[in-house]
Amino acid sequence: MDRVMAATVFNHICDLGSLSAAARALGLSRPMVSRYLDEMEKWAGARLIHRSSRRLTITPAGEEALVKTRSLAQLSLDIAAASAAQIPSGTLRVACAHYTAMHILAPVLPTFLARYPQLRIEVEINNQPVSLVGERIDVAIRITDTPEPGTIARRLGDCESVLCASVDYLHQHGTPETLDDLTQHNCLYYSGFAGKSWHFLDVQGQTVSVAIKGNLSAGISSLLCESALAGMGIALVPEPEAREGLAQGKLVRLLPELQPKRLPIYGLYLSREHQPAGLRLLLDAISETTRELCH
Numbered sequence: 523m524d525r526v527m528a529a530t531v532f533n534h535i536c537d538l539g540s541l542s543a544a545a546r547a548l549g550l551s552r553p554m555v556s557r558y559l560d561e562m563e564k565w566a567g568a569r570l571i572h573r574s575s576r577r578l579t580i581t582p583a584g585e586e587a588l589v590k591t592r593s594l595a596q597l598s599l600d601i602a603a604a605s606a607a608q609i610p611s612g613t614l615r616v617a618c619a620h621y622t623a624m625h626i627l628a629p630v631l632p633t634f635l636a637r638y639p640q641l642r643i644e645v646e647i648n649n650q651p652v653s654l655v656g657e658r659i660d661v662a663i664r665i666t667d668t669p670e671p672g673t674i675a676r677r678l679g680d681c682e683s684v685l686c687a688s689v690d691y692l693h694q695h696g697t698p699e700t701l702d703d704l705t706q707h708n709c710l711y712y713s714g715f716a717g718k719s720w721h722f723l724d725v726q727g728q729t730v731s732v733a734i735k736g737n738l739s740a741g742i743s744s745l746l747c748e749s750a751l752a753g754m755g756i757a758l759v760p761e762p763e764a765r766e767g768l769a770q771g772k773l774v775r776l777l778p779e780l781q782p783k784r785l786p787i788y789g790l791y792l793s794r795e796h797q798p799a800g801l802r803l804l805l806d807a808i809s810e811t812t813r814e815l816c817h
Contacts, residue, residue, distance in 0.1 A: 525565060526598050529591035531558035535571065536580055536588055562587070610800030611640035618663040619649045621743045625762045626787065627663060630807045641800045649741035654791065660798045662790040663808065665760075673790040676805055679812030683782040684761045685720075686773040690753040698756070698776060701732045708755035709734035710746045720758050722780040730780070758782055787812055 534544035535555070545555045563570050570584035580588065618627060623645055635641065646652070651670050652659055662670075669675035687707075698704050701722065711718060711734060721731045736755055740746055743759045750757035751767055756776065767773035789805045791797065 525561070526594060528558045528562045528565065529594045530598075531555055532562045532570065532591050533588070533595055535559060535578065536584070539578060541578075562591075609640060610638050610803060612799050613642045613644060614798055614800050614804065615644045615646065615658055615660045616663060616804075617646040617648050617652045617654075617657070617659045617661075619665070619741070620647055621760060621763065622663050622665060622787075623647055624744075625760065626808060626812060630804070630811055634804060634807050638800060638803065643804075660791065661801055661805070664788050664790060665785050666788065667785055669788050669790055673792060674794060676789045676791075678787045678789050678805060678809045680784040681787055681812075682761045682784055683758050684764050684768070685756065685758050685776045685780070685782055686750060686764050686768065687756040687776060688751055688753045688767075688773060689771070691750070691755065692774060694753070697774075701730055701777065701780065704732050704734055704756065707734075707736075708738075709736040710738045710740075710749050710755045710757040711736055712743060712746065712758070713739040713741050721783040722777075723783065725779055729783070 531544060531548065531550070534547055535541055538544050538547060541555045541559065542552055544550075545552045548555070550558075559571065566583060566587045568583035568587075569581050570587055572579040572581060616627065627645065631643065635643065646657070646659065651664075652662055654660075654662060654673065662673075663678070664670075665681045695707060698707060704720070709720075711720070718735060719731045719733050721729055724730050738746070738749055738754060740749075743763050746757045747759045747763040747767070749755065750759070750764075751772055757764075764773050768775060787808075789808065791801060
């Protein structure tokens with residue numbers, strides 16, 4: 523029999539003064555309580571309680587055992603509480619852009635929530651910086667080289683982009699051969715970044731930039747990619763957005779000798795000491811997968 527349960531039953535018998543009262547308090551039958559008491563006495567190797575028709579009396583051996591069984595019961599509760607504290611539960615509110623939700627967060631969620639079924643995640647889609655306090659956000663996942671000031675920024679990985687255009691667009695407008703050629707094309711750009719310049723690393727690893735112009739900007743990279751597929755212009759989008767179009771030959775990678783600047787992926791939160799349940803675990807899961815997702 524379970525000796526921790528036997529100790530718990532013994533404690534209740536001593537506290538309540540009868541086997542019947544202990545049975546009611548623990549939701550057990552009286553014969554089961556009697557069996558646990560017998561098990562406790564076998565374990566102690568001595569009579570712990572004198573039974574009579576009128577009352578129960580704790581023996582000297584029972585008094586000594588009671589000190590130990592109370593400590594054992596408390597230790598069992600402490601271990602159970604510590605174990606429960608390690609199991610994340612409750613609600614975790616996450617803010618991120620549409621691309622981040624679909625390509626970075628979504629692939630993580632099925633396995634993560636299956637592993638921690640007591641945890642609930644609320645995702646707020648917002649392409650602009652949010653107030654973590656004002657909007658009760660536990661963590662914001664952002665692809666940026668300028669994390670919001672006043673937050674703790676944990677770097678989770680890097681996002682690789684690709685410069686591309688459709689076959690039809692290149693057939694009509696020509697294929698750019700140099701960085702400066704981009705100034706003569708309609709460029710579809712992400713409105714979330716300051717300025718209208720694209721930045722690359724050349725073969726020597728030096729940063730090179732070009733000022734661009736175009737008739738479409740958007741805060742959703744999937745719209746820019748779809749617009750490039752439709753032949754509207756040249757787009758610089760995260761590689762996972764363009765992957766299918768490139769594989770099918772609908773999109774063409776441009777200026778392959780230049781590497782578009784990689785942008786860090788950050789998890790932004792407010793406190794290291796007072797984190798909600800599951801926050802560190804979620805950031806760990808994202809960090810483990812971003813390398814595959816963004817390459």
